[in-house]
Amino acid sequence: xxxxxxxxxxxxxxxxxxxxxxxxxxxxxxxxxxxxxxxxxxxxxxxxxxxxxxxxxxxxxxxxxxxxxxxxxxxxxxxxxxxxxxxxxxxxxxxxxxxxxxxxxxxxxxxxxxxxxxxxxxxxxxxxxxxxxxxxxxxxxxxxxxxxxxxxxxxxxxxxxxxxxxxxxxxxxxxxxxxxxxxxxxxxxxxxxxxxxxxxxxxxxxxxxxxxxxxxxxxxxxxxxxxxxxxxxxxxxxxxxxxxxxxxxxxxxxxxxxxxxxxxxxxxxxxxxxxxxxxxxxxxxxxxxxxxxxxxxxxxxxxxxxxxxxxxxxxxxxxxxxxxxxxxxxxxxxxxxxxxxxxxxxxxxxxxxxxxxxxxxxxxxxxxxxxxxxxxxxxxxxxxxxxxxxxxxxxxxxxxxxxxxxxxxxxxxxxxxxxxxxxxxxxxx
Amino acid sequence: xxxxxxxxxxxxxxxxxxxxxxxxxxxxxxxxxxxxxxxxxxxxxxxxxxxxxxxxxxxxxxxxxxxxxxxxxxxxxxxxxxxxxxxxxxxxxxxxxxxxxxxxxxxxxxxxxxxxxxxxxxxxxxxxxxxxxxxxxxxxxxxxxxxxxxxxxxxxxxxxxxxxxxxxxxxxxxxxxxxxxxxxxxxxxxxxxxxxxxxxxxxxxxxxxxxxxxxxxxxxxxx
Numbered sequence: 317x318x319x320x321x322x323x324x325x326x327x328x329x330x331x332x333x334x335x336x337x338x339x340x341x342x343x344x345x346x347x348x349x350x351x352x353x354x355x356x357x358x359x360x361x362x363x364x365x366x367x368x369x370x371x372x373x374x375x376x377x378x379x380x381x382x383x384x385x386x387x388x389x390x391x392x393x394x395x396x397x398x399x400x401x402x403x404x405x406x407x408x409x410x411x412x413x414x415x416x417x418x419x420x421x422x423x424x425x426x427x428x429x430x431x432x433x434x435x436x437x438x439x440x441x442x443x444x445x446x447x448x449x450x451x452x453x454x455x456x457x458x459x460x461x462x463x464x465x466x467x468x469x470x471x472x473x474x475x476x477x478x479x480x481x482x483x484x485x486x487x488x489x490x491x492x493x494x495x496x497x498x499x500x501x502x503x504x505x506x507x508x509x510x511x512x513x514x515x516x517x518x519x520x521x522x523x524x525x526x527x528x529x530x531x532x533x534x535x536x537x538x539x540x541x542x543x544x545x546x547x548x549x550x551x552x553x554x555x556x557x558x559x560x561x562x563x564x565x566x567x568x569x570x571x572x573x574x575x576x577x578x579x580x581x582x583x584x585x586x587x588x589x590x591x592x593x594x595x596x597x598x599x600x601x602x603x604x605x606x607x608x609x610x611x612x613x614x615x616x617x618x619x620x621x622x623x624x625x626x627x628x629x630x631x632x633x634x635x636x637x638x639x640x641x642x643x644x645x646x647x648x649x650x651x652x653x654x655x656x657x658x659x660x661x662x663x664x665x666x667x668x669x670x671x672x673x674x675x676x677x678x679x680x681x682x683x684x685x686x687x688x689x690x691x692x693x694x695x696x697x698x699x700x701x702x703x704x705x706x707x708x709x710x711x712x713x714x715x716x717x718x719x720x721x722x723x724x725x726x727x728x729x730x731x732x733x734x735x736x737x738x739x740x741x742x743x744x745x
Numbered sequence: 746x747x748x749x750x751x752x753x754x755x756x757x758x759x760x761x762x763x764x765x766x767x768x769x770x771x772x773x774x775x776x777x778x779x780x781x782x783x784x785x786x787x788x789x790x791x792x793x794x795x796x797x798x799x800x801x802x803x804x805x806x807x808x809x810x811x812x813x814x815x816x817x818x819x820x821x822x823x824x825x826x827x828x829x830x831x832x833x834x835x836x837x838x839x840x841x842x843x844x845x846x847x848x849x850x851x852x853x854x855x856x857x858x859x860x861x862x863x864x865x866x867x868x869x870x871x872x873x874x875x876x877x878x879x880x881x882x883x884x885x886x887x888x889x890x891x892x893x894x895x896x897x898x899x900x901x902x903x904x905x906x907x908x909x910x911x912x913x914x915x916x917x918x919x920x921x922x923x924x925x926x927x928x929x930x931x932x933x934x935x936x937x938x939x940x941x942x943x944x945x946x947x948x949x950x951x952x953x954x955x956x957x958x959x960x961x962x963x964x965x966x967x968x
Contacts, residue, residue: 553814560839560863561764567867568770572777575869591867598864599889602839611809612842615816620844627843627893 321511323399324504334398335503338510339454341396342446345513348393349443352386356439381422383431387521390434397514403522406430413735417680427527434520442513453499453506460495464488541646541711548649552609560601567594610652618648622655622673629659631668631688637675641736643682650712650732651675651684657705658686658728666690666726682732692724705730756880759799760785761792761806761818762837771805771866778873789817796825796832803880807863808838808845819845826852833857835879837866841889847966850884855959859885859919878919884959885919886966894965902965904946912939917962 323334356379363375384407391403406427410417422428459477466474467488474482482488523531570591577584613621619637626633642648655673662671668690675684694702706716714732758775760782762768772782784795788811796804804825810818822834830853838845838860846860859879865887866872875885891914902910908929915925926936940958947964949957 556809556839557764561767564863564866565764565766565770567864568767568774568869571867571869572774595864595867602841602862602864606840611815611840612844616844623844624842 324507329507330500330503332398335507337396337398338503338507339450341393341510341514342450342506344393344396345390345438346443346446346450348389349438349446352435353439353443356382356435380432381428383428383433383435384422386435386438387431390438390517390521394514394518397510400518403518406521406523406527427521430520434517437520438517445509446513449506449509453502457495457499457502460498461492463491463495537711538646545646545649548609549614552605552611555601555605555608556611560598560605563594563598563601567591567598570594609649613648613652614645617642618651619675621648621652622675625652625656625659626673629671630663631659631666631671633659634670634672635674637673637684639675639677639682639736641677641738643677643732643734643736647682647712647714647732647734650708650714651682651730654705654709654714654716654730655684655686657701657708661694661701662686662688662690662726665694666692666724668724668726677736680733680735682734683729684731685727685729687725687727690724690726691722692720692726693722694718694720694726694728755779755781756802756876757799758782758803758805759792759795759801761787761789761795761804761810761821763787763807763810767863774866774869774872775805775876780876788812789821792818792821793825796829802833803876804832804834805876806834806836808836808840816845819848823848823852826858830854831857831882833880833882835859835861835876835885837861837863838887839863841887841893843890843894843966846886846890847963850886850959850963850966855963856884857882859883860887860890861885862887862889875919883919884917884962886917886962888918891917891965902947905943909939909943909946912936913943913961913965916940916943916958917965 323329323332329335359375359379359382363379366375367373388405391405394400395402407425408421410421456477463474463476463482464485467482467485472483474488476482476491480491482491570587574584574587574591577587610621610624612624617639619639622637623635626635643651659671659673662668666688668688671686671688673684673686675682677683702716702718709716709730709732712732712734714730717729718726719729720726758780760768760771760775762771762785765787768785768787772785775782783799783801786792786795790812792804792806792810795801804822806818806822808816808819810821819836819838822836826832826834826849832853834849834857836845836849836859839862841862849858849860852858857879859875861872861875865875878885894914902913905913911929912925915928920928922933922936922940926933929936943961944957947961949960949964
């Protein structure tokens with residue numbers, strides 16, 4: 317038996333607030349259900365009539381969302397009962413602002429329809445049960461309990477439940493005693509009804525175990541991505557502030573030493589070799605650091621950073637990449653590295669003479685297309701490059717589609733849902 | 746040029762570099778060759794203050810600096826040039842970044858600026874030449890940045906012949922006509938002809954010659 321139900325059998329049950337809170341809960345849900353029933357009937361009839369003049373259609377569609385506020389009320393009412401924590405809303409945040417996005421998210425969600433079911437149930441069935449239970453288990457015994465008082469008020473007789481006629485106080489007190497006993501006895505089924513109803517409502521309007529697990533999975537994945545990005549930045553910073561600066565200082569000292577060494581001497585030759593070596597290490601280190609975390613991406617944002625990639629590409633790239641704001645850092649990084657991988661693939665495998673790179677933001681998505689005029693035949697199933705790219709995008713809920721018929725051309729399209737912030741790229745000029 | 750005898754007059758330099766090791770090194774280097782470092786600072790705010798106080802002949806600054814460890818040094822350089830057009834600024838960077846160099850050249854009329862990779866301070870003579878060129882109102886862009894741009898065929902540069910692009914690249918590096926003809930082993934007359942063609946093809950109206958050179962370099966950098 318579940319823990320809350322054990323409270324029913326415990327010794328302190330009758331003295332606890334639990335029966336009263338159950339009664340209060342059922343009274344509240346019963347009355348709100350009754351009100352809901354009336355409202356729903358009226359609006360169903362009104363929109364049914366208006367369907368003929370077409371205004372009713374959106375009204376009917378909106379009726380499907382009636383479950384949202386009512387379920388929210390039901391979740392709130394659950395707090396009247398002691399014990400379990402209040403139910404959490406099962407709804408997802410829409411992935412971008414705006415009414416359209418909100419509506420789209422809500423209509424697609426399973427929980428919207430579960431809540432509508434719960435609302436229909438509450439409006440048609442539950443309120444009857446709620447009010448009957450409260451009436452039977454509370455009003456009736458209280459009425460019996462009040463018999464002596466009623467008799468005293470009336471002076472002559474009292475009709476109890478329209479069945480018995482009581483004329484004397486001793487009988488009235490006996491009935492009152494029966495009422496007290498009934499009140500105690502009926503508080504058990506009353507509480508059971510309230511708890512059963514609450515469990516049902518919780519299941520229909522709260523977050524299910526699956527919702528919760530997915531939610532946890534998504535947030536832990538997001539934390540991992542963020543941690544990964546932070547680590548990249550840390551490594552980049554350490555290399556930039558440490559090794560790179562020291563090597564530059566070393567190159568400078570070697571340069572000065574070369575000036576001091578006698579021209580044409582073996583020492584001058586050695587120093588020249590060492591100097592060249594340091595120069596190479598510096599340029600390799602620079603490439604490495606840029607590959608770990610390009611500073612221009614952090615400073616200037618994705619369009620400037622991909623323009624930089626286009627600069628580096630051995631295959632000429634036509635570029636049309638504009639964004640009205642900045643995506644979150646994880647999305648920027650995913651987009652950047654995806655483009656880097658795509659351009660590297662074009663240079664290595666496609667045999668293309670020209671590539672085209674476009675990027676824009678529409679419908680809450682960052683959409684990037686990379687195409688080339690090469691010989692095609694790129695297959696995501698083979699080769700780890702494309703698979704890795706798809707995996708990288710999957711981490712930020714992005715998708716990759718590849719069209720690469722043999723003979724070309726190859727078109728690679730990636731989409732990442734995100735919200736842009738107005739955080740403008742640093743423009744110094 | 747003999748390294749111990751700078752061709753240009755001694756300069757009063759404000760230096761901004763957050764790595765102490767490198768800052769000390771650069772001070773030593775500049776002073777050894779007769780320049781005077783009037784202030785050596787470690788962040789963008791101190792750089793602005795030092796320039797206001799000393800009104801130097803040349804500012805040498807790092808791109809990435811505190812407090813944000815982003816491109817504060819570069820932005821400070823651009824602001825300084827906007828406040829005082831023609832203030833010679835040489836930016837030292839760890840990044841081969843066209844957009845950084847382009848922002849810098851866009852500031853003022855694009856003369857008296859330089860964008861060099863930090864590696865370049867190791868090549869003492871090249872570095873000192875760059876310092877002198879920038880202080881003298883010339884324009885210097887790191888050969889590495891230039892090299893990266895040459896590979897790309899972009900309008901309006903598409904109209905240039907390969908030889909003209911080569912000449913334009915050398916102009917971007919701050920070379921004089923004489924230096925370009927030495928580099929390409931051609932006559933000075935040939936270089937002048939190439940430059941004339943470049944300016945014509947890039948639709949740069951005849952004006953003061955040195956200014957058009959900068960505009961040509963800017964076109965090259967903007968892509």
